Amino acid sequence: MSFFEVKNIYKSFGNAQILKGINFTLEKGEVVSIIGSSGSGKTTLLRCLNFLEFADMGTINIGGEEIYNAQKNYNDAELRANRLHFGLVFQSFNLFPQYSALKNVQLALDLQTKERLQKQKASKAELKEALAKNMQIATDLLEKVGLGNKIKNYPCELSGGQCQRVAIARALALKPEILCFDEPTSALDPELTGEVLRVIKDLRSAERGMVIVTHEMEFAREVSDKIIFMADGVIEEMGAPEQIFENPTRAKTKSFLKNYVHR
Template sequence: MIRVSNIRKSFKDHVVLKDISFDVNEGEVVVIIGPSGSGKSTLLRCLNFLEKPDVGQIEIGDVKLDVNKANRQTLNKLRMQTSMVFQHYNLFKNKTVLENVTHALVVAKRMNKEAAKEVGRDLLKQVGILDKQNQYPIRLSGGQQQRVGIARALAVNPYAIFFDEPTSSLDPEWVGEVLRVISKIASHNKTMIIVTHEMNFAREIADKVIFMADGVIVEQGTPEEIFDYPQKERTKKFLRDFHRNNSVAEEPFHQSGRVKELAL
């Protein structure tokens, strides 16, 4: 499981995260929603130490640490438990699609290059872009680049995958295809934490929804509890404002039953 206890993070005098605590069970999909600037992305980055929290405890899989007492070896073990899919893809521009997917397998996992290529091609086939394996990222659409990022995250077989606004940089026509790939991964009980503004997607894919605002968790619960019966006024206001501003823009997301097509 993932257990986060009393995580705090400040940038100079600005407190971004205020005693954040929550659990994610193995195989669970947790979606974090909330207004911009609420600390959602910073929280994800703290969990794998892309940002170092000021205080707190983190447990992911079989690694548990106090953020101010952990040594480098324990930090490396924690980082190996997760993969991140970023807003802006973060692909190596000078490497082909296949090389982007296999890089961590060869460098970090010390896998034979040919074996790594076999794994990489299988994952690219599963996310629907095997035909692009020899292309460079600049030749791909945003949706295709993000699918490369997802294949890269899957390649190292992490305990959990973190998605940081995976569709926020995409043109509207590519959003659905990326969301469908993520939903297929979820169908295989992969532990996932997803930060997103796609409310219809969040409602359908999540086992649990966390609503954050002003650096704190305001409330958390099932999608039905959060979207249909929110208890806190701050949550109600966020959902009212969201629906008012997106009444036409957001298309319904339909992925019934988390279609089981990926053999992960």
Template sequence: MTDTAVKANDISVLEISGITKTFDDKVVLDGVSLTVARGQTVCLLGPSGSGKSTLLRCVNWLERPDQGTVLLCGERIGMRKGGVVPMGNAELARLRMRMGTVFQHFNLWPHLTVLQNIIEAPVHVQKRRRDEVIAEAEALLENVGLADKRDAFPSRLSGGQKQRVGIARALAMKPELLLFDEPTSALDPELVGEVIAVMKSLSQAGSTMLVVTHEMGFARETADKVVLMDGGRIVEQGDPEQFFGNPRTERARQFLQRYVSA
């Protein structure tokens, strides 16, 4: 590893501090702070409405938090230096293109083929060479087991296939951080496995991932850190062994009882 890479290792890839978000008087996030180190997989758990997805949307500024800061590799997102002037769309885009997002409902672009979906942003946002990106995209499709769907349109794919394309699309950005927003919640139960398998191999390969999920098995086996949210706050965080084996808080115990036994 080079010197700069070692230095980069010292700072967290993602550092969220004191995020607050209110929708029409309803407090959705109430002073949430969280860090994700390079190579870590962090799972955000919690009942629906606990604010996990909103937190994820605050990371790439799809949702603008009322208070708090988000740092990507030490760079502030959403606000210019000084923290008073909000960033313009172009500045936000430069930071967003360093993250890859996987959505609950896939959100593939219906007018583009599988391959076109994957190369769209690398070519037109990151301005990378088309032939190079295509070669990478084909390798990614191979990795997620969809090489034969290269020229299919998203509407012709199953949910599990769509989500694997969604992951390949995010990876093609060569992101420093991968964001997963309940990537398996919209899938039929028998299709969850194929997506989980891809996510596990990404985690093992050392990707930095922040994952909102209800898949307790995935969190337990793969996460480096598990974070439980409830009512817009972090209730408990720790390593999965300890969290699932011996939770410290009563709220975590209740949550695990309901979700793990089910």
């Protein structure tokens, strides 16, 4: 049994079948990169894994526990609890413009703390102490992504690369076991991609697994234990980076990689 098991995921929008039976596994500490042409279903897959969409069929297991089964119904509380296993970093950062970098990172932690302490009928002093702790956690995370000197800045005062690093710190705040990235550098100027890719590379850790949708082939090759090549809603080919990049076996993989080199 693997730590993270994605089994037989199907998803349609209207009559269009977008995901047609996706199966893969991931261990804690491992990185899988998903590559493939635009429209092949990569974002839809990540959204199903994070319960931003609901797969029509299939199951998702973490640590031996079934956290999603398309045949079951989940209430809001269950969904929120299940979402906590995951963090997602979007292509377009999705930061709150009205909040500082620090507040962007701290926000979800604070909401969680307030809910927990309200249930426990905690005192104001206890709440204050817990929120101060959150601020320290958020500050440390921003340090970790190299933004210790920008915690008070607002998104509009930061470069795209810096915004994306805030978004990464935010995704880490609730300690997800599976951290997902959807083309984290696609919206960035080329000179800013390096700083974000370096941060992502440093996040490789025994504490979590990572699923990275990317068009950065060299990066994917360097950072990943496994590469998934998606085409038309299926995993066309999956394997070690050396195998996929040096000896792809499927015609579609070969053609995709060839186009990449020639771009």
